[in-house]
Amino acid sequence: MRRVTSDKWRPRLATVVIAILVVVMALPLVGLFFFRLYENQLIRQTEAELIAQGAVLAAIYAQDVREAGIPFGKLGVPMPPSGSDAESRSDEADTSYRPIEPTLDLASDNVLPTRPAAVAANADPAFAAIGARLSGLLTQTQKTTLAGFRLLDPRGVVIAGREEVGLSLGGVGEVRAALSGRYASALRLRIPEEPAPPLYSVSRGTKVRVFVAMPVAVDDKVAGVVYLSRTPNNIVKHLYGERGKVTLAAIAILGGTLLIGLVFLRTVSRPIYGLIERTRRIAAGDRTAMRPLDHHGTREMAALSTAFLDMAEKLQARSDSIQTFATHVSHELKSPLTAMQGAAELLRDSGSTMDEAERRRFSNNIVTDAGRLNLLVRRLLDLARAENLAPSGDTTSIGAALALLPAENRLTASVEAGGDIGLSISGENAAIVLANLIDNSARHGATAVSLSATSADGKATIFVSDDGAGISPSNRAKIFEPFFTTRRESGGTGMGLGIVLALLKAHDGTIRLVDSERGTRFEITLPVA
Template identity: 50%
Template sequence: MILSRTFRDKWRPPLFLVVAAVLGIMLLVPLAGISFFRVYENQLVETTEAELIAQSAAIAAATAQRLKELGGTDLPLGEAVASAPAKSYRGGLVVQYLTGGWTPVLTRLDLTKTPILPGRPDPLPATEAVPPVYEETGGHLDQILLETQKLTLAGFRLLDFNGTVIAGRDELGQSLAHVEEVQQALTGRYASALRERVVGNPQPIYSISRGTSVRVFIAMPIIVDNKVAGVVYASRTPSNILKELFLKREAVFWLVLFVLGATFIVGLIFVRAISGPIRALTRRSLQIGAGDRDALKPLVIHGNREIHALSESMLDMSRKLFERNDYINTFANHVTHELKSPLTAIQGAAELMKDGGSELSDADRARFLDNILRDTDRASLLLNRLRELARADSVEIAGSCQLASVVAGLRSRFEGVQIACPKEAKLPISAENARIVFENLIDNSVRHGADHVTISATTDRQHLQVRVQDNGEGISAGNADQIFDLFFTTRRDSGGTGMGLGIVQALLKAHGASISLLPTDGDGACFELELPMRN
């Protein structure tokens, strides 16, 4: 598309580029949702820790009860658990020592803040023998732990107060006392940790997720008579949202397809309703600017109401500009023709006087001078009327006046004419503009033999109608359609310019008013002025 230099002075993004950017942002919104998976993964880690806490608490309570039943008062126990004040942790009160009573243990792991430790250390040989009562308890609970693991997919180890494994899938008789979280639990404090997890056969999507490479470990102390009797050591890999998405990749595919389809439809709507009509309107305006009158037709597709209104207003303005241009061309031709006649006559008379020289008689010289003066007066009159017409086209629309005061001025201006005004009215134009209108109409009447003019006014809610009727010669049917054309006159020989009614029509049009010739039953002419009422 060829644009003017003004358009090319500064780069501005075209509308299709703006639409493309919006569509690109729409496509990025679903992709940006992947970053929020981190938040959900952290929630999965917290959920996993909370589930392990609940499961381990139940196993710890069952183990403590079994130990009491088997060991009685001679049950060997570990370190005593000292009472400690409650400590604020993550918005709640957490009692670090399980000393009985209501002592809630809240989750502590945070995937974004908790450091990830290396994988769990291998067990070491036990340095202390496992008491028989603990071996019996471990044998009793071993199958229970195995069945629990099958349902929860969590790994459980039951340790004695020295950190030796007494129940679990493997590692029986070996020590885990050197593991950091177990060390804390052997002192009576709940502990948890995130440790690296080695994935043997990772799925492709695992590279995106951080949650698939860690495992949650917790160590829950077993308390009997306010002393440590052992530790429930549990672990589990948290669930992973990305893995679920990979497993449900068919549904994800259809979702992505839906997003792409919706984006395409939105883009199509943009192009159809906004971008396309605006580009067509731009091309149409350039064609009109080049003078192509065939471009003055509605767009094929408007797209929306606003662009339709813009298109119609532009076409209406363009039509008016073309009409104005035609008016100016016609006007210039008429002015040229009207001025050419007196100027040609003046030139001819001057040349005759020059050529005649001293041989020209005084009577001929006086006649030629009279012709020159008469044609000069006609040219001056024509120029004055042109100036009045220009003023009428650009008149200031303001003010109002009383019809009676205008009529009083007209009576002093046309002393030999009887001007009647039976009804008073308020005119929605200034007194000066009203004077120009009525003076031209009455002057036209007087030049056609009228000596009596009646000005009457009627009103309704929206308009004021003023009729100007005279008793002159009237206007023939053949001339009725031409009287408002500029430079049309039937009195050219007597000095008529044919611009009086044109001035009246231009002035009234500037006020949103109109003038028309009404048919009459007898002699004379009758003009009706219709002016819009203003608040």
Template identity: 50%
Template sequence: MSSAPDKWRPSLTLVIFTVLATVGILPLVGLFFFRLYDNQLIRQTQAELIAQSRVLATIYAQEVTARLDSGLVLGAEVPPGVLPDPGDQVTPIRPALDLTANDLLRRRPDALPAPGQAQAAYVEIGARLTPIIRETQKVTLAGFRILDPQGVVIAGRQEVGQSLAHIEEVADALHGQYRATLRNRVPDKPPPPIYSFSRGLGVHVFSAMPVIVNNRVAGVIYTTRTPSNIFDHLYQERAKFVLAGLAVILGTIAIGLVFSRTITLPMRELIDRAARIGRGDREAFQPLKHYGTREFAQLSHSFLGMAEQLARRSDYIATFSAHLTHELKSPLTSIKGAAELLQDSVQGKAEGLTPAEQNTFIANILSDTQRLEAMAQRLRELARAESLPQNERTELAPVIADLRSRF
């Protein structure tokens, strides 16, 4: 019988340990996949800023339209192709910021002194919109700045009267094109240690929405907000997070104990029993202390039953060999003695045997030979009976006829 190739195979203990270690590490590995969630949070933040800016842009455009007759000067003309088709009923601006693909820009440049004073009408519009943006900021936590067509801040908590026209996204919006960017931010509090797993906590989303009136830029709604960050929440709930980690560890240990009791321990005991049976220890046929699972109990019963049957067969063969040796010894001794006497008589080493004595010895030899032949025939029949036939048919009619003739 060919044996299995001798190559390295992991032990059951190693497999179980690997599975348990994987289960324990999965929550930690999942933290890295939260980067994808960071990206989703950034786009969600951009979508919120787009919606808020669009509402303020509509109100701002209405204020500008109402003051056009008073000599209000608009900004640059929107280039062809920038504005959507007037026939389109729906013109959504879809969030497209991507933390993994977009270049993360440096923190926003500081405002510069304005080259001139903003028009009084724009200052008035800014004053009218200031209460609205402050009330909105209380709920949305976003930062709002309303710029005139020259990029001068006319409404907002800070930088009023200063220019933001030199900032990239604002410059694009002043030419009629919506632009959003990701910029590094300086946090107002030390970041939590878990910050290293995420970049979302260290960025600001900036959105510059142009206000278009009569195909010209009337101003810019400039908004900013820090995206929500799941790790900041985890850090705030770090006590619960630690408890959850302990629960995972305890659960992993519990699973390991179940595996050990149901698989590892019964298997090790069965391996030990096989080694003891191989050394001839008859006490090893006792049932196992723990079977673990139903399948393992069936395997143990089958293995121990087979080993016990093989042991009985070995005892039977040893007993049978002893009896056979005893049965063969008597006729062989008789044949050998008669043959030696006949040989001595023929060679003249002893007194010559009479013909009657010679016939008697020859008859004894033939009788013992027939006895040996009968024993050999019975051995063949015994061997045939011991080998169980597979998929064979036996007709009972000849056997019944023979029994009727004998009984």
């Protein structure tokens, strides 16, 4: 009966392979969404560079303030205590180390709106003079570092920094923090009203700018602020700069994906489809399909193909055996049934014209044929039971098995050696094996049977010999075939050796006919208990 599979949708192997390859190709693209970490590092790097540049400018600015002799009262608020982790002093008299570490983080810091515009204000002439002297230095530095510089006085008025000189940035958040003596940094949008770029979700650094405000300390008071800004590098710019390498990487990824697909196709998909095609041919009765695949691909696929073909060959052999067995059974049963039917019809049709002797002869024929049918049925049941027997785990020996045989049916059987060797077979089954062999010897004129056994490497070898007429060379290859017998007239069924073979196979044993100077000699092997 053919098993009907459910209508549940199942993907084809080719679909699964294509999906896997698409995922493999997409992994590098998905990696673009993890460039946020790299962008964050670029922003930290930019902030660190601005801190370094600001520290130098703050030291120069503080030196100019001291040299200019600006009164102490014109300076700003006092610097926070030295324990503050945000302070930044440039006073040469203070030699302690106060490093400023980058603090900006794309994951936690908000990107602020674009920097507010400067407002009108009046700069102190003393600070304005310092700014004028340092403006050239700022311009030359900007050409190299590409950073924007603003020098602010203690009130937040720009005293150097291109077009915003004289205007106040005191209202900017990071500037207010610096005017209070604390280092401050911020991320701000560069262009306020333009739409987000295509890769904005990948690189927030594309349209942001890093702002750093560093207080300048003179005599523990805020003497001004160095306000710096710069647009950090972004991953898109980096990839564009490395476009040659990126192209080669893309080609390598595409080539590797195609290679994976080709290998998978040849090693998995192609053998599977070949095996499916063989299965259909075998199911249709094509015996030529029971041969190895032309291409196995992998060791596991070769093992699967071999196991499948072995199974198909065994099923085919079993089917042939069943067909042959059915033919033999029908033939063996047909002969006595035909004879019984003929005798019964003669008894019915002859009526009173048949004398008593003839009537008795035909009745005896019916009884004899009925007995043969009964014997055949019993032997068939014995054979079926032997072929489907599962080992019980019981053990016995030759001597114990012989003791189970009926005394009236036993030839003179002697054990020459190994009678106490333990055998992995139950005493009942061992007795059936010996009984069939002894009965077979008796039917061929033997008067005595001898048995000997030896054991080695976990196997017992048993020799069963008789002094009968032996087996002719022409019949030696047929003796284990079901229903083969040379004593059919005397009641032989030709199934005794078949039952013996089936019982021994069920216990991982074997039997074969070996040469003998006289009579018949069988060699049996069984596992040792």
